[in-house]
Amino acid sequence: MGVIQQILQQTLNGLALGGIYALLALGYTMVYGIVKLINFAHGDILMLGAFAGYFVLNYFGVTPGTLVLSFIISMPVCAIIGILIEKICYKPLRDSPRINALITAIGVSLFLENGARVLPVIGPNPRVFPTLPSVTHNLFGLGISRVQILVFIITIGLMIILNYIVNYTKIGRAMRAVSFDQGASSLMGINVDRVISFTFALGSALAAAAGILFASSYPQVEPYMGIMPGLKAFIAAVMGGIGSIPGAMLGGFILGVAETLTKGFISSQLADAFAFGFLIIILVVKPTGILGKPVGEKV
Amino acid sequence: MTVLKAENISILFGGLKAVSNFNLELKAGELVGLIGPNGAGKTTIFNILTGVYTPTSGSILLQGRNDSLQNVTKFQPYQITGLGMARTFQNIRLFKNLTVLDNVRIATHFNTKYTIFHSILRLPAFYKEEQRIKRRCKELLKIFDLEQKSDELAKNLSYGEQRKLEIVRALATNPHILLLDEPAAGMNPQETQDLMELIKFIKEKFNLTILLIEHDMNLVMGICQRIIVLDYGQVIAQGKPAEIAKNPRVIKAYLGKENENDA
Amino acid sequence: MNKDRKTNLISFLIILFGFILTTGLVAFRVIDEYTAQILTIGGINVIIALGLNLISGFTGQLALGHAGFMAVGAYTTAALIMKLNVPIFPAILAGGLVSAVFGLLIGLPALRLHGDYLAIVTLGFGEIIRVIMVNLSDITGGPAGLKGIPPFTTNFFWRPVLSFALVYIFLVLVIIILNNLINSSPGRAIISIREDEIAANAMGINVFYFKIFAFTLSAFIAGLGGGIYAPFFGYLNPNMFNFQKSVEFLIIVVLGGMGNITGTVLAGFGLTYLQEILRFLKDYRLVIYPLILVLMMLFQPAGLMGFFGNKGFSLTRFVREFNPKKIFRMKNPGKAGEK
Numbered sequence: 001m002g003v004i005q006q007i008l009q010q011t012l013n014g015l016a017l018g019g020i021y022a023l024l025a026l027g028y029t030m031v032y033g034i035v036k037l038i039n040f041a042h043g044d045i046l047m048l049g050a051f052a053g054y055f056v057l058n059y060f061g062v063t064p065g066t067l068v069l070s071f072i073i074s075m076p077v078c079a080i081i082g083i084l085i086e087k088i089c090y091k092p093l094r095d096s097p098r099i100n101a102l103i104t105a106i107g108v109s110l111f112l113e114n115g116a117r118v119l120p121v122i123g124p125n126p127r128v129f130p131t132l133p134s135v136t137h138n139l140f141g142l143g144i145s146r147v148q149i150l151v152f153i154i155t156i157g158l159m160i161i162l163n164y165i166v167n168y169t170k171i172g173r174a175m176r177a178v179s180f181d182q183g184a185s186s187l188m189g190i191n192v193d194r195v196i197s198f199t200f201a202l203g204s205a206l207a208a209a210a211g212i213l214f215a216s217s218y219p220q221v222e223p224y225m226g227i228m229p230g231l232k233a234f235i236a237a238v239m240g241g242i243g244s245i246p247g248a249m250l251g252g253f254i255l256g257v258a259e260t261l262t263k264g265f266i267s268s269q270l271a272d273a274f275a276f277g278f279l280i281i282i283l284v285v286k287p288t289g290i291l292g293k294p295v296g297e298k299v
Numbered sequence: 300m301t302v303l304k305a306e307n308i309s310i311l312f313g314g315l316k317a318v319s320n321f322n323l324e325l326k327a328g329e330l331v332g333l334i335g336p337n338g339a340g341k342t343t344i345f346n347i348l349t350g351v352y353t354p355t356s357g358s359i360l361l362q363g364r365n366d367s368l369q370n371v372t373k374f375q376p377y378q379i380t381g382l383g384m385a386r387t388f389q390n391i392r393l394f395k396n397l398t399v400l401d402n403v404r405i406a407t408h409f410n411t412k413y414t415i416f417h418s419i420l421r422l423p424a425f426y427k428e429e430q431r432i433k434r435r436c437k438e439l440l441k442i443f444d445l446e447q448k449s450d451e452l453a454k455n456l457s458y459g460e461q462r463k464l465e466i467v468r469a470l471a472t473n474p475h476i477l478l479l480d481e482p483a484a485g486m487n488p489q490e491t492q493d494l495m496e497l498i499k500f501i502k503e504k505f506n507l508t509i510l511l512i513e514h515d516m517n518l519v520m521g522i523c524q525r526i527i528v529l530d531y532g533q534v535i536a537q538g539k540p541a542e543i544a545k546n547p548r549v550i551k552a553y554l555g556k557e558n559e560n561d562a
Numbered sequence: 563m564n565k566d567r568k569t570n571l572i573s574f575l576i577i578l579f580g581f582i583l584t585t586g587l588v589a590f591r592v593i594d595e596y597t598a599q600i601l602t603i604g605g606i607n608v609i610i611a612l613g614l615n616l617i618s619g620f621t622g623q624l625a626l627g628h629a630g631f632m633a634v635g636a637y638t639t640a641a642l643i644m645k646l647n648v649p650i651f652p653a654i655l656a657g658g659l660v661s662a663v664f665g666l667l668i669g670l671p672a673l674r675l676h677g678d679y680l681a682i683v684t685l686g687f688g689e690i691i692r693v694i695m696v697n698l699s700d701i702t703g704g705p706a707g708l709k710g711i712p713p714f715t716t717n718f719f720w721r722p723v724l725s726f727a728l729v730y731i732f733l734v735l736v737i738i739i740l741n742n743l744i745n746s747s748p749g750r751a752i753i754s755i756r757e758d759e760i761a762a763n764a765m766g767i768n769v770f771y772f773k774i775f776a777f778t779l780s781a782f783i784a785g786l787g788g789g790i791y792a793p794f795f796g797y798l799n800p801n802m803f804n805f806q807k808s809v810e811f812l813i814i815v816v817l818g819g820m821g822n823i824t825g826t827v828l829a830g831f832g833l834t835y836l837q838e839i840l841r842f843l844k845d846y847r848l849v850i851y852p853l854i855l856v857l858m859m860l861f862q863p864a865g866l867m868g869f870f871g872n873k874g875f876s877l878t879r880f881v882r883e884f885n886p887k888k889i890f891r892m893k894n895p896g897k898a899g900e901k
Contacts, residue, residue, distance in 0.1 A: 038678050092860055097756075100859045102624045102681055103816060107855030110809060114848035124845070231689075234682060273693055276686035283671045283679055349764060380766035388764075394757035397750075404747070405754045409766040411747040415775070418746030419739050425746065426566055432747070472766050 009142050010264040011257050016148040018256020019155035023210035024233035025248035026162065027203025033179040033243035034199050040105040041085060042207055043230015044112035047223060049078045049208025050215035051122060057130040070212055075205040082204025083197050116223035126222035129215040147216045158209055159249060166245060171198055228272060235279045241292020250290060300327045302508050303476055304368060308347055308357030317343050318532040330502060330509045332519040335529030341512045342389055345478055349386050350376040381409055385474035387465040389481045395454035399445060399464060402453050403436040406471035439467050458485050470501065479511040483518050491515055495522050573877045577734055589723045598722045600838055602794060605729035606787050608830030609736050611814035613783030616740060619820035621776040622756030624681040627688030629807035631781045633695060634661040635788025636798050640711045641701050650714060654789035661785020662778050669777040674770060688808050695800040707799030711792050725794050732790060736783055740823055752776050813851055816858050819865025
C-alpha cells in the first residue's frame with residue numbers, strides 16, 4: 001500500500017473514530033453551555049450505554065434488527081440516568097462554588113466506574129461485545145468495515161436530528177436561550193430546570209449511542225472503557241469551542257483523525273499523550289476553540 | 300489636568316455594538332456622573348475602563364503614579380488598579396465568606412511592603428507591615444462607620460453596609476480615581492443622603508477624581524459637577540446638572556424610559 | 563512584637579516536645595513498628611494533601627493529578643540516590659523542585675484562562691506521566707517498577723525511627739510554610755482568588771501570578787512527599803500513582819474541609835488508618851470513596867471540621883489565647899532564638 005493510500009485509509013478510520021468522539025463531545029458541550037460544568041461522568045455514561053447494548057445483544061443475539069433495538073433501549077435508559085444524576089447530584093449545587101460541583105462530578109464518575117466494577121452482572125473483566133460478522137467493503141480502493149459504515153450512518157443521522165431539535169423546536173430554542181442567559185430565560189417564562197434536564201437527557205442519549213458504536217469497533221466492554229474517550233471528547237469539545245455544537249462535531253472528527261494518524265505513523269503508545277498535547281496547544285493558541293465565541297463573564 | 304481619557308471606544312458583543320465611539324475626559328478633582336437608561340452601556344464602559352473588557356477599538360489613557368498619561372487599553376484590571384483607578388461593582392462582589400477586615404486588607408495587597416519570603420519566615424518586616432495595614436484598614440472602616448464590624452463576615456452585613464464596604468475596599472487600593480457603580484442602589488433616601496455626604500467627604504480627604512453611575516437623580520444632580528448621558532451605547536448629552544435636566548433629548552430618551560422601567 | 567516572638571517560641575517548644583515524645587515512643591517500640599509505618603505513610607499522605615489543599619482548597623482551582631507530582635518527586639529522588647549517589651536530603655529536595663518545574667509548565671497554559679481547565683489538564687498529566695514512567699525504563703525500571711531504593715538507614719532498629727522522624731520534620735515544615743503563607747498578605751490574595759476572581763483582579767491582585775505560584779508550590783510539596791516516599795518504601799511502580807491515588811488526596815482535602823490545614827492533617831492520618839482497617843472491603847472501597855466525595859459536597863461542603871465552626875486549629879492562636887506565661891511560667895522567653 002502506498003503512503004498516500006495509507007494516509008487516506010487512516011483518515012477514513014479516524015473519521016469513524018472521530019464520529020464517536022463527536023457524539024460524546026456534543027454532550028459535554030451542551031451541558032457546559034447550559035450549566036457551565038465539566039460533567040466528568042459523561043464518559044461513564046458511554047460505558048453504561050455500551051453495557052446496555054451488550055445485554056440487549058447478548059440476550060436477543062446479533063441481527064441488524066436487534067442492533068437497532070440495542071440503540072432504542074440503551075439511549076432512553078442512559079437519558080434517564082443522565083437526568084437522575086443531574087437532579088440528585090448537580091442540581092443542589094447550582095449555587096455552590098464551581099469547584100464543589102466539579103468534585104461532585106468526579107465523585108459521580110468514579111462511583112459509576114467502580115460501581116460497575118463491583119456489580120456482579122458487569123464485573124472488572126473485559127467482555128467481548130457481540131457484533132455482526134465483520135465484512136470489509138472496498139471504497140475507492142480503501143477498506144471500510146461494516147462497523148465503520150454503521151458509525152457513519154448513526155453519527156450523521158443523530159447529528160441531523162440534534163441539529164433539528166436545537167434549531168427548529170421549541171425546547172431547542174429554550175436551550176439556546178438558557179445557555180445565553182439563564183436568569184433572563186427564567187424571567188421570560190422558560191422552565192430552566194426542565195431545559196437542563198432535557199439537555200442532560202439529550203447528551204446522555206448521544207453518549208449511549210457512542211457507547212454502542214465504540215464497543216462495536218473494539219469489540220469489548222469493561223467498566224473503565226469510558227475514561228479515555230471521555231477525556232478525548234472533552235478535548236474535542238474545547239478544540240471546537242466549548243459551548244458550540246458544530247464546534248464539538250468538528251473537534252471530534254479532527255481529534256479522531258489526529259489519533260489514528262498518530263497511531264499509524266508515530267507511536268500508538270503516545271497517541272493519548274498527543275491528545276493532551278493538543279489540549280495544551282489549544283489553550284495556549286486559541287482557548288476559545290475553532291468555532292467558539294469569546295464570552296466574557298458578566299460583571 | 301487630565302487624569303483619564305477615553306478616545307473613541309467601541310465594543311462589539313457578538314455583532315452588537317454595546318458601546319460606540321465613547322469619549323471621556325476626566326480632570327483631576329472632578330466628580331462626574333454617568334447616567335442613562337438600563338442597558339445603555341454604563342457598566343460596560345466601567346468594565347472597559349477598568350480592563351475587564353478590552354475595547355474593540357479606541358484607546359484609554361490613564362495618569363499613572365508618575366503624572367504622565369499612559370496608554371492602558373490592553374491592561375489587566377489589576378494593573379489599572381495598580382496605577383490608581385479603583386472601582387466598585389453594581390452587583391456587589393465582596394469576598395462574602397471573609398471578614399470585613401480581610402476584605403479591606405486584600406485590597407491593600409499590592410501596596411504591601413514585604414514579600415512571600417518575609418511572610419513564610421515571619422521576619423520582623425512582616426509584623427511591622429501587618430500592623431500598619433491593619434491600622435490603615437481600620438481607619439478607612441471608621442470613616443464609613445464599619446470599624447466595629449471588622450470581624451464579621453461580609454455576607455452578614457446589611458445591604459447598605461455591603462455597598463459601603465465596597466467603597467472602603469476600593470479606597471484601600473489607594474486610588475486617585477474612583478469609579479462607583481450605583482453606590483446608592485437599594486438604599487433608602489436617608490442612607491442615600493448620608494452616602495452623598497460621605498462621597499463628598501472622601502473626595503476631599505483623599506484628593507479623588509470620581510466617576511459614578513447612578514439611578515438616583517437626587518444624588519446625581521446633588522453632587523455631580525458634570526453629567527454624561529448615555530443611550531444605546533452612545534453619548535446623547537453632557538453638561539452641568541441643570542442643563543441636563545432641561546435637555547429635551549435626555550428627557551425623552553432617559554427620563555421617559557426610566558419611568559417605564561421603574562413601573 | 564515581643565508577644566509574637568514569645569508565641570512563636572512556645573509553639574516551637576511544643577513542636578519540639580511533640581517530636582521528642584513521638585520519636586521516643588517509636589524508638590522504644592511503645593508505638594509498634596506497624597503503627598509507626600502507618601503513621602509515616604499517613605504523614606506523607608498529609609504532606610501531599612496539604613499541597614493539594616493549597617491549590618484546590620485555598621486557591622479554589624481543582625487539581626486532579628497530585629499522584630503524578632508525587633510520582634515525579636519519587637522517581638527523581640530515587641534516580642538521584644541510585645544513579646548519582648546524591649545524599650538523601652538534597653535528593654528529596656530535588657524531587658520537590660523537579661515536580662515544581664512540571665507544575666509550572668502545566669500551570670502556565672492551564673491557569674491563564676478563566677474556568678476549570680486545570681482539572682482536565684492535571685488529570686491528563688497524571689495519566690501521561692504514567693505512560694512516560696513506563697517508557698523511560700532506564701531510569702524508572704519500566705512497568706516492572708524500580709526495586710532496591712536505599713532506605714534512610716539499613717539499621718533494623720533505627721529504620722522506623724528515622725523514617726518517622728524525617729516525615730515529622732518535613733510535615734511540620736510544610737505546615738509552618740502553609741500556615742505562615744496563608745495568614746499573610748499574599749495568602750489573603752490567594753484566598754481572594756477562590757472567593758471571587760474578578761473582584762480580586764479589580765482589587766489589584768495579579769490573579770494569574772498567584773494561581774501559578776500556588777500551583778507550583780503545591781506541586782513542589784507533592785514532589786517532596788513523593789521524594790520521602792521513595793526511600794521509605796524502597797520500591798516504586800508507575801501504577802502506584804494512578805488516578806485513584808490522586809482522588810485519595812482529594813478525599814483527604816474534602817473530608818478535612820477545603821482550605822483547612824488542621825482538617826487536612828486529621829483527615830489524612832484518619833483516612834490512612836481507616837484504609838488499613840478497611841482492607842477487607844477490597845473493591846467496595848473504590849465505591850465508598852467517590853460516595854464520600856459526593857455526599858460531602860452535597861451535605862457538608864465545609865468538611866468534617868465544619869462541624870466545629872470551621873475555624874481550624876492554630877497552634878499559635880492556641881498558645882496566645884491560653885496565656886502562655888501561666889502555663890509555662892516562663893520569665894524571659896524573648897531572649898532565645900526564634901525557630
